[in-house]
Amino acid sequence: MPTPPPALEIDGLIKDFGPVGALDGRMVRVLEGVSLSAERGAVTVLLGANGAGKTTTLECAQGLQRADGGTVRLLGEDPYRATPHLRARVGVMLQDGGLPPSVRPLALLKHVASMYSSPLPVDALAERLGLDEFGTVSIRRLSGGQKQRLALACALVGRPEVVFLDEPSAGLDPQSRTIVFELIRELRADGLAVILTTHLLDDAQKLADYVYILEGGRTVAEGTVAALTADQDADGMRELRFEAVPGLTIPPDLLPHLHQREDEPGQYVLRGALTAADIAHLARWWDARGVMPTAISMAPRSLEDVFLDISGRSIR
């Protein structure tokens, strides 16, 4: 059977904004050739630091912004010239929610549901996302996390085939985050194409089937989390983190093959093909100086390392 085309295909997307007064009225190019695709039944994550171009890419993909170059196909159509039929097949959760402040949450959700021919049962969705706890106060009185959950419900109630979620876990407490993550996994299992942006590497690592890393308006890396974090050069790439007194400089010749950094005062990271002998060297060095770390942890190479390797800086 032929493979169905991706739900979203973006090729060489260019976007200019302006004219910008601070730049003497010149245009500013914020997307310089973003290419990506998102499959059905998969969570595709756009990852990047603030200002990398994630939201602008999503806005072009949704048809909210017109591409200045390249192509965007959403469910086979140009989203900027979208027909109502296309819009009904797409769910969108914007970063700031775009929710009307004086409306009550459940009334809004029922209103949005009434615009679709076959919506999800509103009560069950509201209960699932815990909206019934605050369903009858006006939206302006909701916390950031409550607004996020309502915005997510509005994006999903029309049974979309593709759903765009811009920073879906921003402002959520740990319990709400778990609920939202479970829901996202169910959407994937139901065959939806889920496309989300985040600058939280932990979220990307937990949810993503496929990751695109954006930097300066370009896609600079892509792959599954496993492929991106697989060691390119040597087996056993690991990172060892420890907390100790600030300002410790481990002599480079003690562990020459490991990259070391002090993220924040007293927060150390050693990265590389780490062996038990390295850990023993380090422990002896600590012991000789009377250093006892207050915390130690070890993990495989993470997306954060990938990001650091690519951009030379931390994503946060």
Ligand SMILES: Nc1ncnc2c1ncn2[C@@H]1O[C@H](COP(=O)(O)OP(=O)(O)OP(=O)(O)O)[C@@H](O)[C@H]1O
């Ligand atoms: N309307 C606009 N006019 C001028 N510049 C803009 C406009 N919208 C966005 N930009 C710029 O485009 C760049 C990309 O912004 P975008 O919001 O897409 O990034 P992002 O990766 O989503 O960032 P964040 O994580 O902060 O949401 C930024 O430098 C931003 O200042």
